[in-house]
Amino acid sequence: ISNQAIVTSGELPPEPTDADGLPANGLQPTVVVVGDAQLLSVTKEVLVVGGGSAVAGGELEYTIRVTNIGSLPATAVVVTDDLAPLAGQATYVAGSGTLNGSAAGVGYGGTLLTADYASVYGDLPPGAVAVLRFRVGIDSALAIGTTMTNTGVVRWNTPPQSASASVSLDLGGTPGSSGLNGRAWHDANLDRVFDGGELPLAGWSVELSRGGLRIATVLTDGAGAYRFGGLVPNQGSPEPYELRFRAPGAGPATASLGQGDSPFTNGPQRIGDITVPSGGNLQGLNLPITPNGAVYDSVSRIPVGGAQLVLLNGATGSPLPSRCFDDPAQQNQVTTASGFYKFDLNFSDGSCPAGGGYLIDVTPPASGYRAAPSRIIPPASDGTTPPFSVPACPGSAADAVPTTPQVCEATVSPAVPPLSVAPRTAGTTYHLHLTLSNGFVPGQSQIFNNPIPLDPELDGAVAITKTTPLINVSKGDLVPYTIRVNNIFGVPLRDIRIVDRVPAGFKYVQGSARLDGEPAEPLVNGLELAWDGLELPVDATRTVQLLLVVGAGVGEGQYVNRAQVLNSASGGNASGEATATVRVVPDPTFDCTDVIGKVFDDGNLNGHQDEGEEGLAGVRVVTARGLIATTDAHGRFHISCALVPDEDRGSNFILKLDDRTLPTGYRLTTENPRVQRATRGKTMRFNFGATIHRVVSLDIADGVFEPGSTELRLQWQPKLERLLEELQKAPALLRLSYLADVEREGLVRDRLKALKTQIAERWDREPGGYRLTIESDVFWRRGAPPR
Secondary structure, eight states, X not given: OEEEEOOOSSSOOOOOBOTTSSBSSSXXXXXXXXXXXXXXXXXXXXXXXXXSOOOTTOEEEEEEEEEEOSSSOBOSOEEEEEOGGGTTTEEEOTTOOEETTBOTTEEEETTEEEEEHHHHHOSBOTTOEEEEEEEEEEOTTOOTTOEEEEEEEEEETTTTEEEEEEEEEETTOOTTSEEEEEEEEEOTTSSSSOOTTOOBOTTOEEEEEETTEEEEEEEOOTTSEEEEEEEOOOTTOSOOEEEXXXXXXXXXXXXXXXXXXXXXXXXXXXXXXXXXXXXXXXXOOBEEEOOSEEEEETTTOOBOSSOEEEEEETTTOOBOXXXXXXXXXXXTEEOOTTOEEOOOBOOOSTXXXXXXXXXXXXXXXXXXXXXXXXXXXXXXXXXXXXXXESTTOTTSTTOSOTTOTTSEESSSOSSOOOTTSOTTSGGGOOBSEEEEOSSSTTTTTOEESOOEEEOBOOTTSEEEEEEOSOSEEOTTOEEEEEEEEEEOSSSOEEEEEEEEEOOTTEEEOTTOOEETTEEOOOEEETTEEEEEEEEEOTTOEEEEEEEEEEOTTOOSEEEEEEEEEEXXXXXXXXXXXXXXXXXXXXXXXXXXXXXXXXXEEOTTOSSSOOTTOOBOTTOEEEETTOOEEEOOTTSEEEEEEEEOOOTTTOEEEEEEEOGGGSOTTEEEOSOSSEEEEEOTTOOEEEEEEEEEOEEEEEEEEGGGBOTTSSSBOGGGTHHHHHHHHHHHHSOEEEEXXXXXXXXXXXXXXXXXXXXXXXXXXXHHHSOOSSXXXXXXXXXXXXXXXXX
């Protein structure tokens, strides 16, 4: 008598045999021969119509194969299959049953399918085969993983003999192979059930290994689900399967966040000792993670990856050894992009005693964050406070979620606090100093919903500008300033402080400040003005307007007003520095010195404008700083604020007349340039005289002087007296003209200089009543000095 069941998909592969030619799959037939007896064997197979995996709404085809393995014909052969075990799972497809390819002799009633071989074909000869095939439709609402099992029976002979064969298949499974399924999610209420509203863990990698070798890896989908299909069944094998779950971006320092949940051996983010039968499609190999909380950005409220967490002994301040944790990687763990962290203390060492105090120490990522703890959202307990007792928390007023009386939650939500939750409110409560015990695990050994904030560096989060419509101001002037700040960080900003730093010597005008058009007096601290406690919505602009007055003691020069945005909670900068510069210039009335004057026709060459001496128009005068003035029709000129003299000592002022602009033939009769001492706030007068001079020429040459000398020959010296007499007759200009030939150029210059000196000295001894001007020219007979 033989009884064998085979599950397959599509065409059956050749059945493996051993050295004796018997099946090698452990389902060897048992044959009992008693004389010349009728002997039949039966097998049952199932395959998915169209191939692939069994799915709800699809069809399965069953094959029952009856073989006469005896030496005598088998009589009264009838094959039946009761579909009652498939009730609610599958239904018979009407007309699908065939016996050896024909519908003759096949009938279905109630739940029983009957194929009467004897009534159609007679006896079943030795070695002959009767094959019954039929189909069932899978219920469209059948759940994945449901096991469908039914049995085929053959009866023959009188009195009747019988044999049976069964076959099973899991919905979602593939005949001849196996599948594993599960889900990963954040189990917020710690009930190990994926409830609505709980966060599925998408993008986690699930690694499948067997015998220590990794054979496949899949990623969880958007619902946190994963599936391995087409696996070799390992039921009865000494090599079970193992699953390991890894977060996106996980590395050697990434901590496990939960225990596997399955009928097999569960560990930290691991499920081992998994066995699966042929056609099996195991469900519920899950990972419900239960982190203690997440490290997050206190401003943007997004999780922070790359933060390192260490658990310290609260009494000694020393880090705990890794053996104190179920997962050694939980000490010095580094957060992934989710920000989740977890400490599974096992209290297995004297350094981690039950009932002791423990400190969570957080080191921010290498850049972008300020040192912990947060100042924007400070902790409810830290190293400066007594520890928060977790064993006393569950069910108490300190427990934020009383519906879970066996565990302690610091906040209502397991997620990081959203932007709608204001800092330093109940929704942002967290603890860094904890009392933990092993009286009930995890209720007394861990705290949950304990998010830890880190303060970001906010430089550049706010754009700031500062402007003033004025460029030049004077002492006592009111200077308006406008400060505009704009949130470009992408999330609302709280605890904003606008600071304006006033230049030395300037002073705030009380009552002048406006914030967005409304009166808003600043906090005044010396030269610093501040507007505190402001909020900046995304892309919002806030405007501050104020007046400063320039103090009496301010000197001339540039003065810079600086403004910046700070976070008043963290003390860090939220913007760069904006500046507005004004130049303090002299007051036109009290500080400047004006210059007035006249250029006149000095007919009598006395340097003073006498009655009847008219002004000269169109003559230009120039200052040392390049200021230019031109005389009017009356010879007058005026330079406003020509200079600002030194306040204590005064300053020299130089003015030069451009003699090229004098009328033709006119020459100056007064000093040029002229220098006067200027006093702040007082006007200075500069007068220039010019007239058409009588020109007296004296022509000289080499023969007038002793050879190679600057001395006049004796016969020419008396001529000087006659020259002076001529000059005294009327004001005149003396012009010395030297006609040079082969003498040295230096000797010519020396002779002219010596002659001018001699004439000037004699004129001074015998004054002629006016200031004598001596000019000199050199004319080279050969066109140039000799070489």
